[in-house]
Amino acid sequence: SIDGQRLWDTLMAMAEIGPTANGGSCRLALTPEDAAGRRLLLDWCEAIGCTWRVDRVGNLFIRRAGKRDDLEPVGTGSHLDTQPKGGRFDGILGVLAGLEVFRSLHDRGIVTERPLELVVWTNEEGSRFAPAMVASGTYAGEFAVDDTLSRRDADGVTLGEALEACGYAGDLPVGEPRLDGFFELHIEQGPVLEEEGEAIGVVTGVQGMRWFDVTFAGQSAHAGPTPMRLRHDALAAAARLIDRLQAHALADDSGDTKVTCGCLDIEAASRNVIPGEVRLTVDLRHVVEAELDALQAVFERELAAAGETFGVAVSRERIWASPVVAFAPECIEAVEAATRAQAVPYRRMMSGAGHDAVYVSRVAPTSMIFIPCRDGISHNEAEYATPEHCSLGAQVLCDAMVARADR
Amino acid sequence: SIDGQRLWDTLMAMAEIGPTANGGSCRLALTPEDAAGRRLLLDWCEAIGCTWRVDRVGNLFIRRAGKRDDLEPVGTGSHLDTQPKGGRFDGILGVLAGLEVFRSLHDRGIVTERPLELVVWTNEEGSRFAPAMVASGTYAGEFAVDDTLSRRDADGVTLGEALEACGYAGDLPVGEPRLDGFFELHIEQGPVLEEEGEAIGVVTGVQGMRWFDVTFAGQSAHAGPTPMRLRHDALAAAARLIDRLQAHALADDSGDTKVTCGCLDIEAASRNVIPGEVRLTVDLRHVVEAELDALQAVFERELAAAGETFGVAVSRERIWASPVVAFAPECIEAVEAATRAQAVPYRRMMSGAGHDAVYVSRVAPTSMIFIPCRDGISHNEAEYATPEHCSLGAQVLCDAMVARADR
Ligand SMILES: NC(=O)NCCC(=O)O
Numbered sequence A, B: 001s002i003d004g005q006r007l008w009d010t011l012m013a014m015a016e017i018g019p020t021a022n023g024g025s026c027r028l029a030l031t032p033e034d035a036a037g038r039r040l041l042l043d044w045c046e047a048i049g050c051t052w053r054v055d056r057v058g059n060l061f062i063r064r065a066g067k068r069d070d071l072e073p074v075g076t077g078s079h080l081d082t083q084p085k086g087g088r089f090d091g092i093l094g095v096l097a098g099l100e101v102f103r104s105l106h107d108r109g110i111v112t113e114r115p116l117e118l119v120v121w122t123n124e125e126g127s128r129f130a131p132a133m134v135a136s137g138t139y140a141g142e143f144a145v146d147d148t149l150s151r152r153d154a155d156g157v158t159l160g161e162a163l164e165a166c167g168y169a170g171d172l173p174v175g176e177p178r179l180d181g182f183f184e185l186h187i188e189q190g191p192v193l194e195e196e197g198e199a200i201g202v203v204t205g206v207q208g209m210r211w212f213d214v215t216f217a218g219q220s221a222h223a224g225p226t227p228m229r230l231r232h233d234a235l236a237a238a239a240r241l242i243d244r245l246q247a248h249a250l251a252d253d254s255g256d257t258k259v260t261c262g263c264l265d266i267e268a269a270s271r272n273v274i275p276g277e278v279r280l281t282v283d284l285r286h287v288v289e290a291e292l293d294a295l296q297a298v299f300e301r302e303l304a305a306a307g308e309t310f311g312v313a314v315s316r317e318r319i320w321a322s323p324v325v326a327f328a329p330e331c332i333e334a335v336e337a338a339t340r341a342q343a344v345p346y347r348r349m350m351s352g353a354g355h356d357a358v359y360v361s362r363v364a365p366t367s368m369i370f371i372p373c374r375d376g377i378s379h380n381e382a383e384y385a386t387p388e389h390c391s392l393g394a395q396v397l398c399d400a401m402v403a404r405a406d407r
């Protein structure tokens, strides 16, 4: 019943707002581009009779009335903001598939028992305001409203100021409306579905994640006259840690242990100076919380050992932790039933990435639907999902939502 | 006969030009600060009757007349430019000790047989214009004048433009004046003399050096959903290389193998993105040329292996190579005789760092004199040498120069 072509056309129309040189999108949160994207969505929704409200942290709630508007709505949605060189699908698909669900029901004159709510969560990417998923986290009570409003971007602009400037500072209390359930459609952002030839991922939960800032403090010295044995090479210690963490994660045949060092900065780097200070980020993930504890212990042991070996002082700060999430069985089953009806290969899987659904799941029964993306690439202008997979994902979303709204 | 206090006072006065927050100096080559440093030196030299000329790459030649001005002069000198957060001694000591030699001879009314030439070589550090020692290299015929003039800094300014802007674009043909011999006094820039309780290093040559730019090209991807086994992590490959090179160098009990990775840059780094591209610098050094060949072979083998292991394409470019240098026996002996006369503990040693003397040695008999520096630290605001060692080094320089000029 979903119109796959219409969905694709809205994806391509949205991508015209903040286009980048190589076919991606740049709509950083609460910029004029982000506001223009929201406005385009609202035009489409108003045209089919939807109403909308905005909460104090800019989350946008678009309602399609049901037969029983006294009941809590069934929600869907994701985000419209992108990475600086982001793609056309990450987040956007989840929002525009919600629109397509509304349009399809509208075309057929179907009114569900419960109302439906399409949510655009503010600043999911965390590119402009750290951390990621900050506004769905605030909705779920993880962050205080005032703290969220006072988070600053790289230019010192607060999230609250940016909301005012772009016209999305609402007055709906944060945490409203409560949702009867929440379904989020998203590209996988990884290669598993594509590699396995599967069309849908029925997402049962989200792996736990811990983020660390690590500092190695050695002693910078001239590369030429300083004997190897008298060095305190901060980069050598960092390299040892990275190498040991890689070996540890690769040795886990289950593939559930993930370690990524994404940023490494050498203080006052110069090619003939032994690095004196290095800052490294470490991202640890696992699908089992106790295993994540064990992984953190390995990280701490290897960090201490690397410092010891190279005569370098080490320290680490845990700046973020997101526990393992198990989605609600009834929502997972609703997605699985809707997927089975499509007779396509699928798998139950854990999400590797954090999504707004992580926080929403704390206050409403939640699950997610994944579709494959080409080469597993996201956060990249080359991000791509086929029209067929987008359409299929939207169909599963529609069927799961209607089933829950009419149960 | 050297006035150690006067030498120290000139060192401290020079450090007032381009002072940094923590007691160091910032006089990048051919900036207004560098020009002000040269001007201060020229004022001091003019006051004792010296004349001066500048060649086309900005090398400054300051002459103290001898009895036989038809003979080639005996040279000394070093550089006045510094690292961005450099110290008060690296290079500067060699220049100001030359000034102190001139002043001491002037005070006593001594005129040497051959004239003496104090040289300030342009852009030794290589911090503003790569590579290091470019202007002494041009003097010695290693680099073509036009190539040197067209080297650009990070802002795109050429060395030639910077010379014009700061007023040191001279017209003396590069390679003039020819020198009868050259002696350079320098801080050791390493910890050996201090560790061994020795006051002077009689420098017999310079270890060979090779500089490489290495690129690791993998595939960036999201840290969360990408399985370890499907990654092409450019940083993991770089870390493996660094770790293997460290192990190789540390295993050489002679201490003659030196490996340093000073710069590492991750393209579009983000803490939850697997690094797709990494650029790394590698600096290899050894006192024996054949061993340096063998070290390069190990580097290339480990680089290929690291790329293979992590599914990352690797490439390397050798951007600079300086062969092992043996200084002239007669100059080494002149320095050793002058050192013995001081009755201080000393050692014959190879220089670990490149110096202008490396290139000058190709066109004139050359050697160097080292004094200890605290904790072996240089290229650092904390760089320090005692007034006693500075004075001792200048005395040895004076005696070696006079002996050669009057031989
Ligand atoms: N989907 C996404 O990129 N979320 C950001 C948090 C994470 O790194 O998983």
Ligand SMILES: NC(=O)NCCC(=O)O
Pocket: A223, A224, A272, B124, B125, B132, B189, B352, B353, B354, B355
């Ligand atoms: N003395 C000095 O820092 N020279 C630069 C070339 C080198 O790295 O040795």
